[in-house]
Amino acid sequence: MKWIVLILIILVILIIAVSFYAANFFLNVALFRDNNWYDKTGHKMMNPDNFNKGKSKYDLIEEEQNQQGDEFWQEGFAKDHWLKTDGENLYSRLIIPHPESKKWVICVHGYRSYGKRDMAFVASKFSEQQYNILIPDLRAHGKSTGNIIGMGWLDRLDLLKWIQEVIDIEQAAEIILFGGSMGAATVMMTSGERLPQNIKGLVVDCGYSSVYDEFGAMLRSAFKLPAFPILTIADLLAKKKVGYSLKDASSVAQLTKNHLPTLFIHGTGDKFVPHQMLYQNMEASNGVKESLIIEKAPHLSSFIYEPEHYFDTVFAFVHRYC
Known part of the structure; x- marks a missing residue:
């Protein structure tokens, strides 16, 4: 039983850590003008119709x-x-x-x-x-x-x-x-x-x-990631990184x-x-x-x-x- 609890705790910590990384990465891609990854990869993922001319x-x-x-x-x-x-x-x-x-x-x-x-x-x-x-x-x-x-x-x-x-x-x-x-x-x-x-x-x-709903749609469609808990964390980080809440x-x-x-x-x-x-x-x-x-x-x-x-x-x- 102790091993099961320990494994669950480790899994929760890993999920939170990965979610924080994903949230921070997504905000940097989405909300900052200078982002090489967006220019090279992200734009095509988020709005593929622009590249199907x-x-x-x-x-x-x-x-x-x-x-x-x-x-x-x-x-x-x-x-x-x-x-x-x-x-x-x-x-x-x-x-x-x-x-x-x-x-x-x-x-x-x-x-x-x-x-x-x-x-x-x-x-x-x-x-x-x-x-x-x-x-x-x-x-x-x-x-x-x-x-x-x-x-x-x-x-x-x-x-x-x-x-x-x-x-x-x-x-x-x-x-x-x-x-x-x-x-x-x-x-x-x-x-x-x-x-x-x-x-x-x-x-x-x-x-x-x-913005919260739009980013949720982008996480699901372009990145194939769940909105929760990534977007919840991203909303908290956004207030410090860019000065506004995604929900507001x-x-x-x-x-x-x-x-x-x-x-x-x-x-x-x-x-x-x-x-x-x-x-x-x-x-x-x-x-x-x-x-x-x-x-x-x-x-x-x-x-x-x-x-x-x-x-x-x-x-x-x-x-x-x-």
């Missing part, structure tokens, strides 16, 4: 959209705009094709991406609707400085400052917040803060319900305080953020809300799979409620 009709559509976005990004009415805050230097592209218009959109990119890659084409479509645009690089992304990835939770505070930057340019600005992936989470997490009346509505594409970083909790019109979008082929999270987010929001589900679309690819339907739906929603 070929010459399908969707790949060709994406190439055309990227070309249109690149050309729009370089127009004479676009310029770099910087914001210094909390010791960091944050970058954005300020695009004002319609100086007389009061309509603005702030477009927020996804995880480990940057504004131009994710949002240049989207910005060009908003410009066709007479919008001016601000596209930030979130801290620890793109041209912005920083090493800790905020997963939307820290970024919500930066987004409040970007909103003020737009208002400083146009006091009567009527602003839509548009986000994709982590950018969508940023917008949803910002929705629970005290926002100026200039914010008229939200469009969120494939955002997660919380919740789109759902913030959306319960949201009363703005919100359009929720997701593709059913998303392997990075489970599309079922749309329903959790939508259920939580208290404003006018509608959804757009694009069948078989991978992560942040709904406007590639059904571009006309996507933007017709977005602008019909915006014009109707915002």
